Amino acid sequence: MSVLMRIAALSVLLLASIAQANPGPPERSLRPEMRPQFDVIPAQSTANDRGLQRWINGFRARAVAQGISAQTFDLAFRGVTYNADIIRRDRNQSEFTKTIWDYLDSAASDARVRNGQAALRQNERLLNAIEARYGVEKEVVVAVWGLESSFGAFRGDEPLIEALATLAYDGRRGRFFEQQLVAALKIIQDGDVAASNMTGSWAGAMGHTQFIPTSYLAYAVDFTGDGKRDIWSDDPADALASTASYLANFGWISGQPWGVEVRLPNGFDYTQANRRIQRLPSEWARRGVTGIDGRAVPDHGDAAVLLPAGAQGAAFLIFHNFSVIERYNTADAYVIGVGHLADRIGGGREIQADWPRGDRALVFAERQELQRRLTAAGHSTQGIDGRIGPLTIDAIRSYQSSQGLVPDGYPSLSLLTRLRE
DSSP states (O other), rough: OOOHGGGGGGGOOOOHHHHOOSSSSSSOOOOOOOOOOOOOOOOOHHHHHHHHHHHHHHHHHHHHHHOHHHHHHHHHHTTOOOHHHHHHHHHEEEEOOOHHHHHHHHHTTTHHHHHHHHHHHHHHHHHHHHHHHHHOOOOHHHHHHHHTTTTTTTTOOHHHHHHHHHHHHHHHHHHHHHHHHHHHHHHHTTTOOGGOOOOOOTTTTTTTTOOOOHHHHHHOOOSSSOOOOOSSSSSOHHHHHHHHHHHHTTTOOTTOOOOEEOOOOTTTOOGOOTTTTOOOOHHHHHOEEEEETSSSSOSSOOOOOTTTTGSSEEEEEEOHHHHHHHTOOOOHHHHHHHHHHHHHHHTTOOOOOOOTTTOOOOOHHHHHHHHHHHHHHHOOOOOOOSSOOHHHEEEEEEEEHOOOOOOOOOOHHHHHHHOOO
């Protein structure tokens, strides 16, 4: 994930016109990231208010040194106070523990597909123009829109300057949020939006497709030609074009799928399901990896085999465009969600393989335990951080091979249970 868009993954997001087409309540953001819990709201602290004001006074000089005018700064910070609710959300986050199948059931639900198709029809001329300019398929742009803000229905209503100032003063990533705050002030100074209208998620993501300020400065575009890059208004034109601009800047290949569901042959060497091992689909076909129809997948480019639920779930050949969507959010679930929703909006079928629905995702403490037990068993994960990255997957494969298990690298509950024995 790009550093720029990754933090936007912590956002709560999200168009009334689409909501009218929804037979039930609109579906909220589906970023597979840590979400806030809503248990205890800490009391507003006078001491924190005074502390924030002292911090603002010090920050003013730093902002002015980076090109922010005193007038812009003072107008933007008028009425800003310490927002205890923002800090509570930042500190009391429950981790994302949905399984890939549960996530996709929502990300590409029938209702979301219908709403996406309605959004595409209602904005067809605009989306065709965006696709022609940036070379990013309109279905993909609509899918990002759908997962980030439920087609604009949940864009976030937190005052951004106050949220970012609170996080920069009292948050866990002060330097990052100060950088975002300076970028937000530049956006206001450029005249794209008034400070009073700059709203978004509690973590600083804005608009229909949830840009953070630094990403906005780098990639947002004025598609309407009115002199403003307006991603906040009910008109989604600039936001959708900015999303296409973002993906294009990271190397989107027009006409290449994000991935294709495939069938694996009996006796498949599961150590080959590795992002580092890439071959043309025709080469994979010679090894028995074919499309669901039994024929070779077209040679769209080099591809890797991805098993998001291990050997018991669906298998995909994923292409370069998979990694481009990752720049928005690195979670496999999110990337597959965007890609699969785009396919469904375009008339594609549901994923054909079964999922191991009797399984559940490991919670953070269990993932840490898995890493500790693997390392203790002689299959080092090179650290205990609760994140299932390539090193942990390699350790899982090593352990599975040593036990005569299918080396698919999947961190299942049954694997943890076996390690506990």
